[in-house]
Amino acid sequence: DQQVKQNSPSLSVQEGRISILNCDYTNSMFDYFLWYKKYPAEGPTFLISISSIKDKNEDGRFTVFLNKSAKHLSLHIVPSQPGDSAVYFCAASARKTSGSRLTFGEGTQLTVNP
Amino acid sequence: DTAVSQTPKYLVTQMGNDKSIKCEQNLGHDTMYWYKQDSKKFLKIMFSYNNKELIINETVPNRFSPKSPDKAHLNLHINSLELGDSAVYFCASSAGATSGILIGTQYFGPGTRLTVL
Numbered sequence: 001d002q003q004v005k006q007n008s009p010s011l012s013v014q015e016g017r018i019s020i021l022n023c024d025y026t027n028s029m030f031d032y033f034l035w036y037k038k039y040p041a042e043g044p045t046f047l048i049s050i051s052s053i054k055d056k057n058e059d060g061r062f063t064v065f066l067n068k069s070a071k072h073l074s075l076h077i078v079p080s081q082p083g084d085s086a087v088y089f090c091a092a093s094a095r096k097t098s099g100s101r102l103t104f105g106e107g108t109q110l111t112v113n114p
Numbered sequence: 115d116t117a118v119s120q121t122p123k124y125l126v127t128q129m130g131n132d133k134s135i136k137c138e139q140n141l142g143h144d145t146m147y148w149y150k151q152d153s154k155k156f157l158k159i160m161f162s163y164n165n166k167e168l169i170i171n172e173t174v175p176n177r178f179s180p181k182s183p184d185k186a187h188l189n190l191h192i193n194s195l196e197l198g199d200s201a202v203y204f205c206a207s208s209a210g211a212t213s214g215i216l217i218g219t220q221y222f223g224p225g226t227r228l229t230v231l
Contacts, residue, residue: 034219036222041224041225042224042225043118043204043206043222043223043224043225044157044204044222045222046219046220046221049219087155089157100145100162100208100220101159101162101170102159102220104156104157104158106154106155106156107155
């Protein structure tokens with residue numbers, strides 16, 4: 001049972017435009033969400049996170065939006081740069097019941113074209 | 115200064131062999147993890163240690179045995195390697211359940227690509 005889903009395996013955008021990566025979850029106990037970026041042959045790198053008490057968190061070009069009623073979160077990258085090309089993983093944790101255990105989505109390959 | 119390091123980066127071995135992967139973190143974290151990324155690219159938790167104590171033990175074959183000699187190290191030993199063990203194994207660490215602030219934010223090593231022939 002895949003509790004965290006990223007339904008788009010790939011996304012291609014033009015440099016300077018907005019990239020929107022989506023993630024859906026099914027476990028209502030999830031209360032903390034994270035996005036990781038992964039380059040080939042490297043480990044995932046933490047990008048940005050959001051607690052369930054918020055609906056938006058912003059860090060520079062990266063903004064994460066959380067819609068708890070829809071069990072949906074998205075990562076916006078504005079403006080997109082070629083160096084953003086990587087696989088993006090959505091992850092979630094239910095801190096009260098499962099501590100720091102993370103459940104990952106299957107990833108979305110983002111390609112930013114110059 | 116690598117925060118989470120793993121050795122070796124690549125490991126090619128024959129079926130039936132026993133091998134170990136080492137992980138070290140210099141972030142001062144008290145919780146460490148092992149993940150497996152399979153051929154479908156899913157990242158799945160295998161084990162987690164908090165202050166050298168096993169706190170997460172997913173359904174993995176008992177051929178896999180983690181060992182944490184201290185808070186900064188979590189090694190993974192695999193006995194009687196099988197073809198299906200071929201994957202990329204990632205170590206990670208976090209500040210753990212006691213921090214309250216960084217809980218859930220895990221920092222990953224570069225991965226160890228294991229190939230079993």
